[in-house]
Amino acid sequence: MINRVFLTVFHIVSVILFFSLPVYASDISLHGFLQTNYSLNTVASNPDGGDFKWAEERLQLKLDANKYPFHIFIKTDAFYDHIDRKADLELREGYLDYSAAKWDARIGRQVITWGLGDLIFINDVFPKDYEAFFSGRPMEYLKKGVDGAKIGVYPGFVSLELVAIPFFEPNNFPDSKRFWMYDPMPMITNREEKEPTTNLENTEIAIRAYRDVAGFDASLYYYRGFFRQPWMMPDDPMMPTKLTLFYPELSIYGASLQGRALYGVLSFEAGYYDSRQDRKGTDPMLPNSQTRFLIGYQRQIWEDLTLGLQYYVEYMHNYSAYVNNLPSGFPKDRKYHDLTSVRLTQLLVHQTMRLSFFAFYSPSVGDYLLNPEVKYNFTDHIWAAIGANIFGGGSQASQFGQFAKDDNAYVQVRYEF
């Protein structure tokens, strides 16, 4: 609801700004695209019987206005969704920048990306749209904007980014009408989602400090806020009649390091996930604290062919407390959950054609996600991509295994201006 009001207000403000800007701004540009995006099931129909995971036409407008030291950016989408048969507006980003010599500020809806992972996020604490990713939408739709303020401070010996987010935004997970997914309590349909209320205490804080250390890019991270994935709290653990979906409190302490090594680029990232409401790990309805670690390596094999490899592991703290308190019948998480990935990208025809292959595979669980894609730029303004998302392995409850019936093939066509 807040979002809806915010969006409406923002659109009105945008329109006013748009017409008043020419008077004040020295430099305005308008760009965007027209896009069609369809994703067809290849294994089974959707739970509601539909054949498409995604089917839409979309117009995006990007307005940029500069008058030093100010900068305004508005990125807004209008789309028609054929599956839900509805048209809508979506403010993707809309912010005001102010720049000074040693600091800057950005206020409004903005996309922030931290960390070094390729589709693996430890210190990128900002909201994601996994439905977009699994439905074969362009990669930029994986990231959602946050409504908040970011201050950059650049005293010289270190750079700082300080983010405050007063309005909580959860991750977006696939729609249960479109995706076959694991649900531990399918019988209980009375569900209520409870997001953290907007107040000063619940304002999320994220800090990143970074600098060069002996040729490596080094970062430290801190986050205080909430898990963006909902957890289920039954009203009565023995005879539940209602489930409350809520977002447990979370703090993260992290670090990353990236640089040239072994004829390629080597990356390390780690984070300690402090589950503040269940530090002892005894409450099975709350996540335990975790340590997460990522190592990545990227290398050019030959001209225009790049290989990226990643190994990621999550370690659950107080595992015995978790196991001892888990009600019978619940799927048991592992103490260690790991994930490997490989990405191959080959550019052809003067870098106008891109063949790419991305795969996730979990050695501990045995499930996988495969994403082959071909993209071709027909002209400098028109490109098209076709690809597929293939899920399987593991169990019905595992990260990718639960989507075994959701394989899809997609097409994206974009005219950019």
Added chain:
Amino acid sequence: MRRFLVFLVMILLPLKVFALTPDEIMKKSQAAFLYQGKDFKARVMMKLISKGGQERVRELTMLRKNFGESGGDQKYFIYFFQPADVKDMTFMVYKYPKKDDDRWLFVPAINMVRRIAAQDKRSSFVGSDFTYEDISGRDIEDDTHAISKEEKIGNRDCYVIKSTPKAADVDYSYKLSWIDKTNFLPLKEEYYDRKGELYKVFTADEIKDIKGFPTATKRTMKNLQSGHRTEVTFSKTDYNIGIEDSLFSERYLKQPPKKWIE
């Protein structure tokens, strides 16, 4: 007799002392072509033209700053205007002559800066017929150089230098460079493949004097085997504009300052 000897020495001495070695010519050429001024800026229009005449455009602003002597470290900052799908992308290179570059790319759609692997300096730059090395230079010590002849290009007297890579993993077996004797700019380069056949030709098509620095403001690289060519035009070219060291940072990759990129 003694007088004759002195005379002979006087004639021979200048040749011995003042004649440039091929390595010195290449060093002067590198300084003239890639290291002029403390810093440099140009709006670069690249036209990628296929054999059939289809054109693609890559338009960017290139900013370069020298750190140290000619032939030493440099930093590059590149902002893309065109094509539409890479608009607002920025690209930064820390170039070191003796080791691999550090390269970073900023992707505005997801507001992400990432390092990219950069082992092969002979890779194509943005899909054009120019390689990274053609843009930012090749270490002189990577090749052996010999003066093969002297020749005129138009009305300009040139040294013709044959450069043979010391390593075997280079895409050409040798290169001939026509270096202007006056300003040391390369006016033409011919690349010969492993079979000894000419396959790529570089030409400097327009030389302009900018703040006293002769600059190749139009250049072409043509691949004779594929028929594909890339034509480059520099505009808004300038030197010694006072680019700060701080430009070459994550902060400005994400928010490129208008005063530099326009």
